[in-house]
Amino acid sequence: MSDQRPREAREAGEGREGREDIVTGIMRQWQQVHPDLDVEPIGVIGRINRCAALLQQAADAQLRPQQLTRAEFDLLGTLRRSARPLTAGELARETFASGAAVTKRLRQLEQQGLVERRTDERDRRVARLTLTDAGRELADRTLPEQLDREHALLSGLPPEHRAELAERLAELLLHLEGSIPHVPRAAG
Amino acid sequence: MSDQRPREAREAGEGREGREDIVTGIMRQWQQVHPDLDVEPIGVIGRINRCAALLQQAADAQLRPQQLTRAEFDLLGTLRRSARPLTAGELARETFASGAAVTKRLRQLEQQGLVERRTDERDRRVARLTLTDAGRELADRTLPEQLDREHALLSGLPPEHRAELAERLAELLLHLEGSIPHVPRAAG
DNA sequence: TGGATTTATTTCACGAGTGAAATACTTGCT
DNA sequence: AGCAAGTATTTCACTCGTGAAATAAATCCA
Numbered sequence: 001m002s003d004q005r006p007r008e009a010r011e012a013g014e015g016r017e018g019r020e021d022i023v024t025g026i027m028r029q030w031q032q033v034h035p036d037l038d039v040e041p042i043g044v045i046g047r048i049n050r051c052a053a054l055l056q057q058a059a060d061a062q063l064r065p066q067q068l069t070r071a072e073f074d075l076l077g078t079l080r081r082s083a084r085p086l087t088a089g090e091l092a093r094e095t096f097a098s099g100a101a102v103t104k105r106l107r108q109l110e111q112q113g114l115v116e117r118r119t120d121e122r123d124r125r126v127a128r129l130t131l132t133d134a135g136r137e138l139a140d141r142t143l144p145e146q147l148d149r150e151h152a153l154l155s156g157l158p159p160e161h162r163a164e165l166a167e168r169l170a171e172l173l174l175h176l177e178g179s180i181p182h183v184p185r186a187a188g
Numbered sequence: 189m190s191d192q193r194p195r196e197a198r199e200a201g202e203g204r205e206g207r208e209d210i211v212t213g214i215m216r217q218w219q220q221v222h223p224d225l226d227v228e229p230i231g232v233i234g235r236i237n238r239c240a241a242l243l244q245q246a247a248d249a250q251l252r253p254q255q256l257t258r259a260e261f262d263l264l265g266t267l268r269r270s271a272r273p274l275t276a277g278e279l280a281r282e283t284f285a286s287g288a289a290v291t292k293r294l295r296q297l298e299q300q301g302l303v304e305r306r307t308d309e310r311d312r313r314v315a316r317l318t319l320t321d322a323g324r325e326l327a328d329r330t331l332p333e334q335l336d337r338e339h340a341l342l343s344g345l346p347p348e349h350r351a352e353l354a355e356r357l358a359e360l361l362l363h364l365e366g367s368i369p370h371v372p373r374a375a376g
Numbered sequence: 377t378g379g380a381t382t383t384a385t386t387t388c389a390c391g392a393g394t395g396a397a398a399t400a401c402t403t404g405c406t
Numbered sequence: 407a408g409c410a411a412g413t414a415t416t417t418c419a420c421t422c423g424t425g426a427a428a429t430a431a432a433t434c435c436a
Contacts, residue, residue: 021358022365044350055237153363154233165360170231291416
């Protein structure tokens with residue numbers, strides 16, 4: 001079967017300049033199948049999804065040696081950067097997870113001695129969660145490694161492009177936060 | 189407990205201009221806890237992850253009435269835009285999924301009469317997958333709706349900003365594709 | 377005061393995805 | 407030809423996250 005990719009992508013030892021990301025090819029395929037369709041959104045959203053998938057793969061790989069999942073690390077980080085204890089519900093909202101998921105993760109982190117739970121005496125329904133010393137140490141040890149690796153992954157872009165990207169993403173995120181009914185997942 | 193957010197975020201009826209996305213606040217929190225840390229990567233990667241999460245929520249919500257999951261729709265779309273039948277392995281690679289996941293999804297899509305499987309006569313190990321008429325119709329009906337909705341979600345950004353964002357993301361994605369050992373998931 | 381309502385969290389049954397092992401087939405080597 | 411090695415796909419046992427129901431506590435208000 002003949003190679004259907006365009007010339008530039010097919011050439012051996014293709015120079016850095018001429019190369020395309022996968023999504024460019026995907027957009028071209030759609031354009032051929034549905035020439036009338038406006039595929040512009042794929043250029044943004046498809047790429048965000050692919051980037052997220054690759055970056056999450058990288059993060060998972062780096063956390064595996066620490067015996068942490070990304071979701072668990074997310075909880076640890078959220079607690080670490082917060083100036084005060086958080087409730088289970090706040091953690092669920094901050095980490096985009098369901099209440100049930102947070103309950104499960106907290107149980108594990110508690111068993112590992114990383115997180116401490118104290119029921120609020122004013123309102124005995126809510127759980128106040130904080131890091132233990134071990135939890136804080138783990139977070140403080142892991143986060144810089146994570147950031148270093150991420151910095152390396154971004155280093156392919158010149159600094160002005162990184163800044164521009166961050167700025168445009170902030171703009172988009174701000175808009176999305178407003179437009180997508182931030183459905184707080186199954187709280188119970 | 190006192191509201192610890194900065195003044196701008198606290199004000200009632202905060203004007204569009206002064207608003208910040210969540211990640212800005214997260215970066216400030218880290219900066220306070222670890223003033224020495226370079227949190228720049230969060231500005232890009234954190235935002236990509238948040239945008240992806242919100243966008244995926246929106247996509248899920250829109251596909252629910254069609255009785256499709258995003259993963260299934262991804263498969264249908266991949267088959268639809270491809271000029272030729274694809275193998276299970278190709279589908280796994282294109283959709284960032286494990287071989288096992290693709291096997292499961294294909295079984296469902298076959299049962300729903302959306303996908304057809306034909307074992308290649310040359311190499312009887314491989315499965316050639318194509319859409320049935322019903323599958324193609326479903327894809328052709330669903331994709332434009334999806335794109336319209338996505339277009340609306342992006343419409344908060346002026347066109348030049350959208351283009352700039354797409355361009356920077358392409359640059360990043362291209363780099364990530366090269367730097368992250370594209371671990372083809374458990375193929376078997 | 378005392379039920380009805382609301383809120384915070386946990387439990388439960390289940391669906392989806394995973395890595396590793398199993399299966400089935402092909403290719404390359406001698 | 408015959409068999410070791412390689413490749414494509416499926417099966418399996420398991421983990422994780424989910425939505426809905428259950429539990430527990432606070433608040434509202436007549």
